[in-house]
Amino acid sequence: MSETAPLLEVRGVSLSFGGVHALTDVSFQVRKGEIFSIIGPNGAGKTSMLNCISGRYQPNQGSIVFKGKELIGLRPNDRCNLGIGRTFQNLALFNHMTVLDNIMVGRHHLLKNNFLTGSIYWLTGARREELRHRAEVEDIIDFLEIAHIRKSVAGTLSYGLRKRVELARAVALRPDLILLDEPMAGMNLEEKEDMARYIIDLNEEWGMTVVMIEHDMGVVMDISHRVMVLDFGKKIAEGLPDEVMADPRVRKAYLGEDDVEDGREARAGEVA
Numbered sequence: 001m002s003e004t005a006p007l008l009e010v011r012g013v014s015l016s017f018g019g020v021h022a023l024t025d026v027s028f029q030v031r032k033g034e035i036f037s038i039i040g041p042n043g044a045g046k047t048s049m050l051n052c053i054s055g056r057y058q059p060n061q062g063s064i065v066f067k068g069k070e071l072i073g074l075r076p077n078d079r080c081n082l083g084i085g086r087t088f089q090n091l092a093l094f095n096h097m098t099v100l101d102n103i104m105v106g107r108h109h110l111l112k113n114n115f116l117t118g119s120i121y122w123l124t125g126a127r128r129e130e131l132r133h134r135a136e137v138e139d140i141i142d143f144l145e146i147a148h149i150r151k152s153v154a155g156t157l158s159y160g161l162r163k164r165v166e167l168a169r170a171v172a173l174r175p176d177l178i179l180l181d182e183p184m185a186g187m188n189l190e191e192k193e194d195m196a197r198y199i200i201d202l203n204e205e206w207g208m209t210v211v212m213i214e215h216d217m218g219v220v221m222d223i224s225h226r227v228m229v230l231d232f233g234k235k236i237a238e239g240l241p242d243e244v245m246a247d248p249r250v251r252k253a254y255l256g257e258d259d260v261e262d263g264r265e266a267r268a269g270e271v272a
């Protein structure tokens with residue numbers, strides 16, 4: 001991949017479920033180091049787009065290139081190995097497992113040794129490898145400030161904490177690109193502020209490129225470098241947050257033309 005090539009390039013992606021056109025000819029690029037937000041009203045196709053990138057859905061048409069490699073046809077696990085991590089709109093933790101074990105699962109694919117080599121655990125580098133993994137997991141636990149719940153069973157935690165643990169598990173992959181599906185959903189103001197700070201730090205300090213779906217316009221405006229807007233499966237705008245919010249098509253899609261006098265309403269909070 002050349003220095004100037006985008007990290008992720010989506011070209012002409014269309015996806016249908018029977019007669020429902022979830023995505024129609026959507027194209028965009030994400031540069032290395034960006035926080036790129038995808039917004040749009042309910043049912044606009046945002047999660048479908050994330051699912052096409054992560055491999056959960058196969059588009060009917062189009063191409064998705066990551067680090068110069070075509071992703072279409074690759075399984076989710078292969079995409080994960082290429083450096084794409086994600087969180088889900090509805091939490092996908094192992095509720096019966098501890099926080100620590102949930103995060104270790106995130107690193108599973110990085111382990112060279114497995115149960116086949118486990119019998120020679122003490123003779124090979126397996127033990128050293130496990131210790132190194134544990135140390136890296138501890139870094140993530142410290143960074144996300146979840147040390148106090150590391151031994152708690154995930155299912156017993158508050159929603160906000162479970163969202164943070166899910167983020168920790170995705171971060172444990174050390175992805176180059178992290179896909180976040182509504183990371184602030186269901187959180188109170190303080191939890192949202194914390195989550196926004198973690199996302200900025202992951203981006204700035206850990207060097208992760210972020211593609212995020214988020215309904216809270218205040219957060220989107222504050223932390224995104226660029227924003228793309230979907231409406232009924234089509235891209236209707238893309239650009240800097242201020243430009244996008246000022247776009248009449250976006251204001252119409254969200255609030256109905258006549259309801260908007262200036263862009264400030266859209267910043268006030270949840271709009272979809």
Ligand SMILES: Nc1ncnc2c1ncn2[C@@H]1O[C@H](COP(=O)(O)OP(=O)(O)OP(=O)(O)O)[C@@H](O)[C@H]1O
Nearest residue numbers: 017020021022040041042043044045046047048049
């Ligand atoms: N697995 C599926 N089977 C059938 N239809 C689906 C499936 N996934 C998504 N759709 C449909 O595709 C369209 C886009 O849905 P999607 O979940 O991508 O929207 P969204 O913008 O993420 O919405 P929300 O903000 O409510 O999460 C909707 O009409 C939805 O019902």
